[in-house]
Structure formats: structure tokens, C-alpha cells
Amino acid sequence: MKKQLTLVSLLFLIICGITACKKDSVDGKSLKSRMIGKWKVKKIETTVGSTPTTTYTGVDADYLDFRNNDNDELEVNLAGNRLSGNYAVLINQTFNLNISGEVTFCTVSNVNDNLLEFSGTISKSTGNTSKKYELYR
Numbered sequence: 001m002k003k004q005l006t007l008v009s010l011l012f013l014i015i016c017g018i019t020a021c022k023k024d025s026v027d028g029k030s031l032k033s034r035m036i037g038k039w040k041v042k043k044i045e046t047t048v049g050s051t052p053t054t055t056y057t058g059v060d061a062d063y064l065d066f067r068n069n070d071n072d073e074l075e076v077n078l079a080g081n082r083l084s085g086n087y088a089v090l091i092n093q094t095f096n097l098n099i100s101g102e103v104t105f106c107t108v109s110n111v112n113d114n115l116l117e118f119s120g121t122i123s124k125s126t127g128n129t130s131k132k133y134e135l136y137r
Helices: 002-020 031-035
Strands: 037-048 054-057 063-066 073-078 081-089 094-099 102-111 115-122 129-136
Touching: 031 081, 031 094, 031 102, 073 094
Parallel strands: none
Antiparallel strands: 037 054, 037 063, 037 129, 063 073, 073 081, 081 094, 094 102, 102 115, 115 129
16 A cells, blocks of 8 residues: 555656646747747836826837847837846746836736737835736737
């Protein structure tokens, strides 16, 4: 009986290990590979605490450019202001943005070849600031 219990436990651990190591991908592509490139801004909704949400509607010159290099650089152009930073893809459709020292913890709700939608909470922000990005190519 002890051998059977040990065998069942070992089999269970192997199955758990295999399923836990599953890649976070769709159609064989990782989240990072689907994010890389230049995205135009459709809109950005910002909510600070319980105040009403403000919406920024993108113009033709607005973009976020996720670069595929060793530093995972990010270039942002919004309302004529060009900022640089970096990004780090984590697990389960999540990533961090670091733009000019402001860190945003993000979760992707939708990503395909032409659309990237994600929401994020800004670290250490006063008033609990959250943003929802809608980007397109």
C-alpha cells in the first residue's frame, strides 16, 4: 500500500510539474512577441480614487513602441511629449511598465495582431490611480 501511495503521489507531482510549466502563449506566440512593435493610441482612461474617469483620445502622432532589445525599451509619445522607459513581461498576461520612474502593474485583457488592450495600477500613486489603455495598429 505504501508503494502504491508513493507511486500515485509521484505521478501527481509529475503531472502538476508538466502543467505548471505550460507557456503563456496563444498560437505559439508569447505575450512579449505579440506586444512588440509600435501601437497607436485609441484612448487611455484614467481613474484616480473615486473621482470620475478622464479619457484621453489619441491623435495620429500618439504611440507606444515596445522594442525587442536586451533592455526591453519602451518609447511613448503622448500629446507631443516623448518619454522613454522599459517593460517587463511577467506571467499570465501580466507585465510592468516603467515610464520615467513611474511603475505600472498591467494586465492584458485582449491582444491580437491589430489590438492591444490592458489596464494597470500605478505603484505608490496617491489616490489609487488606474489606467486602461486601448491601442491599435
